[in-house]
Amino acid sequence: MNMETRLAASTTTNPSVGLFVTCLVDLFRPSVGFAALKLLQDAGCIVSVPETQTCCGQPAYNSGDRADSREIAMQVIAAFEGFDYVVAPSGSCAAMLKKHYPELLAGDPVWEARSTAFAAKVFELVSFLVDVRRVTSVDAAVDASVTYHDSCSGLRELGVHDQPRALLASIDGLSLTELRDADVCCGFGGTFCVKYPDISNAIVTKKSVAIEESGADMLLAGDLGCLMNMDGKLKRRGVAMEVRHVAEVLAGMTDTPPIGGRL
Structure with missing residues (x-):
């Protein structure tokens, strides 16, 4: 910047x-x-x-x-x-x-x-x-197609939706493909996935199918719990996709291995 x-x-x-x-x-x-x-x-x-x-x-x-x-x-x-x-x-x-x-x-x-x-x-x-800071663009370049998952708490309790998309649009080389049912829970839910593993697995299975159907190279979100849950399911289904926290991409810090290790 x-x-x-x-x-x-x-x-x-x-x-x-x-x-x-x-x-x-x-x-x-x-x-x-x-x-x-x-x-x-x-x-x-x-x-x-x-x-x-x-x-x-x-x-x-x-x-x-x-x-x-x-x-x-x-x-x-x-x-x-x-x-x-x-x-x-x-x-x-x-x-x-x-x-x-x-x-x-x-x-x-x-x-x-x-x-x-x-x-x-x-x-x-x-x-x-x-x-708050009125940032409209970031100094980053990422040559990739990404899709974005809106985590439940950020979206419903804090109104976080347009903000990450606005900053992602300023990144050189990046294109955003909207995820089908992007606002639907990933199934993590903190202790929910431990208390109700079968329901959690059914939810994340549907989510992982939607992610794969997006055709994107990379999955982004603003909550690490959601990302780890979706990444684990994608890997268990044999889907090779780079998964990252949106902050890493906005900061141009994509030289580290993606969540879950190298593809």
Whole structure:
């Protein structure tokens, strides 16, 4: 991104951003974190990665463990509330922080107000770039046909749909083929795939067929859990397709092996 574009993208001079890396990125795909860091810095942000961050608490929350979910929420808020913004390369985790923390801590004389203020500055990565920083293009070139899966949390809870497509359209050499039923769940659903494996497998089987039918070279999405689930099913069906987090492509960081290893 050239300086003129970067300045046009800036609505607040060099805001501080706390990058919420997410568990899956930290443990399975650190390259997504580095791609997010690059994109945020290119957008003029001062980025920090608090070492005290932990899980967002969604597995406990989805399992009905409200006590541990509240403890995790308070720890995350304390670690991140000093930043101007909190950004996560995951619609699922961002929605947990933004939508469900205030619900968990409602009625608490101290934490209700803190959780509300915290939630107001939480964003999914690509939504933050487009909606807050007003980024309209990225400096990347990828010679590939891609298709895009809209993850449930990002789409339904945060309204992330047009933003990634707008930035993907600015990449040299890239063409987007819309995925049939792009807004239908991939079957991962966090703990859902563990509790209901047969239903999860049926859902991801349909999704993998639609992905193959797209004829695209590469599958993209904004949530690593969805991507790992779809990649696993594609490989089990013998479908050779490159699978990546959208941040890696937007950052031009496609020199690393795709999710699941080399094709």
